Amino acid sequence: ETGVTQTPRHLVMGMTNKKSLKCEQHLGHNAMYWYKQSAKKPLELMFVYNFKEQTENNSVPSRFSPECPNSSHLFLHLHTLQPEDSALYLCASSQELPVNSPLHFGNGTRLTVT
Amino acid sequence: KNEVEQSPQNLTAQEGEFITINCSYSVGISALHWLQQHPGGGIVSLFMLSSGKKKHGRLIATINIQEKHSSLHITASHPRDSAVYICAALVGGSNYKLTFGKGTLLTVNP
Numbered sequence: 710e711t712g713v714t715q716t717p718r719h720l721v722m723g724m725t726n727k728k729s730l731k732c733e734q735h736l737g738h739n740a741m742y743w744y745k746q747s748a749k750k751p752l753e754l755m756f757v758y759n760f761k762e763q764t765e766n767n768s769v770p771s772r773f774s775p776e777c778p779n780s781s782h783l784f785l786h787l788h789t790l791q792p793e794d795s796a797l798y799l800c801a802s803s804q805e806l807p808v809n810s811p812l813h814f815g816n817g818t819r820l821t822v823t
Numbered sequence: 824k825n826e827v828e829q830s831p832q833n834l835t836a837q838e839g840e841f842i843t844i845n846c847s848y849s850v851g852i853s854a855l856h857w858l859q860q861h862p863g864g865g866i867v868s869l870f871m872l873s874s875g876k877k878k879h880g881r882l883i884a885t886i887n888i889q890e891k892h893s894s895l896h897i898t899a900s901h902p903r904d905s906a907v908y909i910c911a912a913l914v915g916g917s918n919y920k921l922t923f924g925k926g927t928l929l930t931v932n933p
Contacts, residue, residue: 814866
């Protein structure tokens with residue numbers, strides 16, 4: 710049990726589909742993150758929310774749309790994705806910013822775009 | 824060139840051996856994280872440090888700010904330690920943007 714739960718674990722979608730990834734934490738953390746992990750590449754930060762406010766959009770294409778309705782939940786809405794978007798998408802949380810406290814990661818969603 | 828470099832990329836050891844994984848960074852940082860990723864994707868935070876040394880069980884992490892270098896040591900390694908170990912640095916005065924190394928794949932054979 711990591712304390713951060715992501716669903717679904719696996720997702721296959723066509724380029725015209727719309728889907729959402731969900732992340733939930735009940736650790737009382739105030740900062741939540743979406744990361745992308747592509748094969749043979751370092752983790753890339755996509756979005757950061759601090760106290761439900763978006764702090765960072767790291768030049769992510771608009772086909773990825775985050776939503777943070779409250780400090781415990783984070784969504785990543787996906788639409789008209791490309792095959793190169795296939796990757797492991799990881800959600801994480803930390804007590805606060807700056808990130809000088811441990812990060813807690815979910816198990817990730819393995820996304821395949823066909 | 825990534826601002827955070829790890830070595831080695833791959834490491835194979837026999838059970839019981841002492842393991843060292845290195846992380847070097849080229850810019851000023853305020854914190855450095857060591858993470859462990861098992862097959863299947865889940866990542867666990869091992870250490871967060873900004874100076875000195877931390878120990879947890881068989882794991883030890885050190886950082887030398889002047890030399891811009893950190894090491895992760897595993898004593899009495901075990902097959903269950905097999906995983907990818909990733910260092911990540913909070914660079915450039917950012918309070919949330921971690922720069923990640925590419926990871927070190929450790930395989931410990933029985």
